[in-house]
Amino acid sequence: MSEQLSFVSPTANSPWGTYLSQVDRVVPYLGPLARWVETLKRPKRALIVDVPIEMDDGSIAHFEGYRVQHNMSRGPGKGGIRFHPDVTLEEVMALSAWMTIKTAAVNLPYGGAKGGIRVDPKKLSPQELEKVTRRYTSEIGIIIGPHTDIPAPDVNTNAQIMAWMMDTYSMNVGGTATGVVTGKPLHLGGSLGRVKATGRGVFVTGREAARRLGMDLRGARIAVQGFGNVGSVAAELFAEAGAKIVAVQDHTGTIVNSNGLDLAKLVPISRTDGVVGFKAGGDIVPNEDFWNTPCDILIPAALEGQLTAERAQKTTAKLVLEGANGPTVPQADDILAERGVLVVPDVICNAGGVTVSYFEWVQDFSSFFWDEDEINVRLDRIMMNALNHIWDTADKHKITLRTATYAVACERILMARQERGLYP
Structure with a gap:
């Protein structure tokens, strides 16, 4: 008999509870590998x-x-x-x-x-x-x-x-031992492109998702929650592609401008004073108003559990790009699916950071380092190949991208577990 770990008592919307719910949803697609699914639950x-x-x-x-x-x-x-x-x-x-x-x-x-x-x-x-x-x-x-x-x-x-x-x-x-951590300074074995990698991954997957939805990024309205390395980099890349960043929220508050925020001015100010320091560039509004700001793309890039069921009902976005880990609770996932809102899940959308961390780890072992253009080309190729495979899986089974991502990932993990066997 299997029992859950006793040192946590997860609720439905707690981080661990959310993860367990996501695993449960993918079991029907695992076939014979489902016998190993408890491996994923502890x-x-x-x-x-x-x-x-x-x-x-x-x-x-x-x-x-x-x-x-x-x-x-x-x-x-x-x-x-x-x-x-x-x-x-x-x-x-x-x-x-x-x-x-x-x-x-x-x-x-x-x-x-x-x-x-x-x-x-x-x-x-x-x-x-x-x-x-x-x-x-x-x-x-x-x-x-x-x-x-x-x-x-x-x-x-x-x-x-x-x-x-x-x-x-x-x-x-x-x-x-340079390979014990990644994200190091460049002169200690760090990799070019690492700082912007997660935000770049959000942009690359978002660009492909928008293309598949028939959404033109030029003029698309984007709301970004969290304006650190992930949110700000993604915002800058989308702005370069012609999109308008109409709302940004960080720990200091929320700023909105329906005509688009001037990122060249906002980003440096946000580093010292937070986004509310950019008072001349937009309107400061209550934080909860962020979620019903008219937008086409929503990027939750702060902490987990931010996109609740109530907020999922409010958003006008047609595309959600999860820059943070676990930002959407399961009930919100269901509501967004019912409303026809496409969610590119965190475990693929924000995987740019770990991908370039992998590049850094490999470069440390070989003591041979790539230039930033090569880093970005390799990153884009891995992200696009992964997303396309997941999208094909979603289309095949008529399931959400999140469930498809878990189906692909869990199959790989449990196949490895099965082939390795249990020792002793």
């Missing part, structure tokens, strides 16, 4: 660590950290590290599971993992941030490594934090 390994550091004032502070390896049947674990005051074990479990699906959907030789620390990095000094990073890396060092589990940046983490992680791991193993 992480392989979950590590909870205490992260104590000495603060600048001499006091001792403790933070809770996590690293979850969901499934490694197809290769080493791969997934980011987030620093956020709301990080929980359940959230990290779900994010690791989505990484399993994502890497399989684009057919990368990885499994899924994720990590995080429950901390507000904005309240730490640079010295304290480095201490937290290094202590956390030492604590999870027993399960990460270039051939076992490769972290990367995520919410509130960046190339500098990856450099500290790489250095800490390297010092502990007695040799420079």
Whole structure:
């Protein structure tokens, strides 16, 4: 008899509950492989660590950290590290599971993992941030490594934090191990194109989806929630293609301009003051009004669980591009499908980041690095091939792109599990 893990009690719209619902929906399309489906419903390994550091004032502070390896049947674990005051074990479990699906959907030789620390990095000094990073890396060092589990940046983490992680791991193993993390600075083995890769993937899949829908990007109205590396890069690429960015929301608020926001001015201001700092460029509106702003394409690129059933009823978008992980709850998925709104799911739409992370990992092992044009050509080809295969699967079974993505990914994962067998 199989039982769910006892250390979480997922609700329907919680991250882990959402993931489990997505897996349940794909079971009818797995055929004989369905006997292995419980493999997908529990992480392989979950590590909870205490992260104590000495603060600048001499006091001792403790933070809770996590690293979850969901499934490694197809290769080493791969997934980011987030620093956020709301990080929980359940959230990290779900994010690791989505990484399993994502890497399989684009057919990368990885499994899924994720990590995080429950901390507000904005309240730490640079010295304290480095201490937290290094202590956390030492604590999870027993399960990460270039051939076992490769972290990367995520919410509130960046190339500098990856450099500290790489250095800490390297010092502990007695040799420079550039391949232990991706998203590093260029001069430490990082890859060109990595910073913009996730946003570029959103654009590439969105461009193809719009083409299939017969939607002209020139003049198309786009609303973007989340304006970090993913949302802002995707917005800039769509604007270059002739679209109008009519609404943007970040942690500071929401700004709307039906004629299109001037991104050349908005992006630099948002980096320091948030989007509401661009008062002269549009109207500041209540955050909930973002969801009923007239638009053709909606890009949720913030955190999970943002596109609820109520908001799914409000949106005027015909195309949703999931730049964030798990932004749409299952009930909203159903409502959007009933309304004829096409959703390009996160596990393919935002897979550009992990794809270029894979390129970085490969380049580190070979010590041979590609130029940015080659990176983008390879990225676009992998994303387009993956999306086209998924779209064909959706058409064949008359299912949504999300269910088709899970069908393709889960078949690959469970086939690997079946062929490897169980040891001992």
